Amino acid sequence: MTQPSPETEPLVRAATLLSYRWTTRIITELDDNGPVARRRGSLPATFPDIPVDVLKTAVAGLRRRGLLRRETLSTGERQLRLTQAGTGLADVYDQLGRWARQHDYPGGQSDFVNRVEATLGLLRDPNTVTVLLNPHAPYEASRVARAVDAGLVRQGARVPWILTDTGRELRGPLAELQAWATANTALVQRVRHTRPAPPVAKVQAAIPGVAKGAALPGAVPRRSA
Template identity: 45%
Template sequence: MTTLSHATGLRHACTVLSRPGLIRLVTEIDDNGPIPPRSLTRTLPDLPDHHLHHTVRQACALELVRHQPGVGLSLTPSGSGLADVYDALARVARRHHLPAPVCDFTSRVQHTLTLLAMPVLTTEQTELSSRPTAEDLDGVRALLQPARRAVPARRREDGPLRQKHCRRPRIRSPLTHRPLGTGPGHRTWR
């Protein structure tokens, strides 16, 4: 695997695995056991229903969780491994006070995954006390290798990496044939 494709694959894996709903779902099941049927919205009440169901579909597609009859939503072995990776990422971030001295678990994991997606720092840059050392990031990168292989990359011919089911149809105005909400006078039109 070339360095460029390795970096692109790692960046894609970090992007997919840093979604807040996925982090919350995997760590919730890891900490408290399987989520009983029809209890998903009660377990994670601050996530909107459509976002929660999209996260569950994505986690099932990545083979991180599975539905077991009578038990509910539980982690697969790769999901348990990912929960361990999330814990390691949060420990690295907490040790280096990233992204702030006081913040939540999800923000710490997201910030560390963002750092992992960046190119490797030089030794002069890692001397800063607010940044994790290269050895910390290498250890976490090694933990992410199995997860990176499990995330399928879907690439549009002319665009960025996308998940197939994330595209939304655009509703066009019958009069102007522009997407609704983009005409003159609308605040986002440019």
């Protein structure tokens, strides 16, 4: 597995941190509608699409990663609310979702949550982030397979690879993610980068020099909201 470079590591770690299951769904709900009371039944009522046991695990993980916190008000009421780091994700999600909607990524009738998570999947791949930051280097075809499949780069005439309009426009959301990672360095540094899942099989046939069945860099599979 290609390891992130010092330049790409904060971005890849941040994308990994935000790629945990249900993170986008829970964060955007609280950002849109405010804190959730910690009364019995309040959380399941707020997130009826998430099984109760899964919801408890997801919330515990978000608290552990520094994106949610519990707060007791002067009235004695307990709430679950976003931390400053969690609130700061609004602009990141907005730009990721806008880019994905504009470029129909990942395709089909994807909703906001799926679009954001699919784009984070792209940015979990250190190869893809490397190509976005420095597209003209002579990368082997297997290293740019994920980026080619997503329409971010194509083969060039005078240089091996060039960014497409789709790839250039992803640099804006990438910069927003980088700003969030810099503002939340302590949270991001605790994240361990893990191998992304393999991409779709059509990548193997789309790029010259990549043998069928070869292992390719990939991304987090699309999840349902």
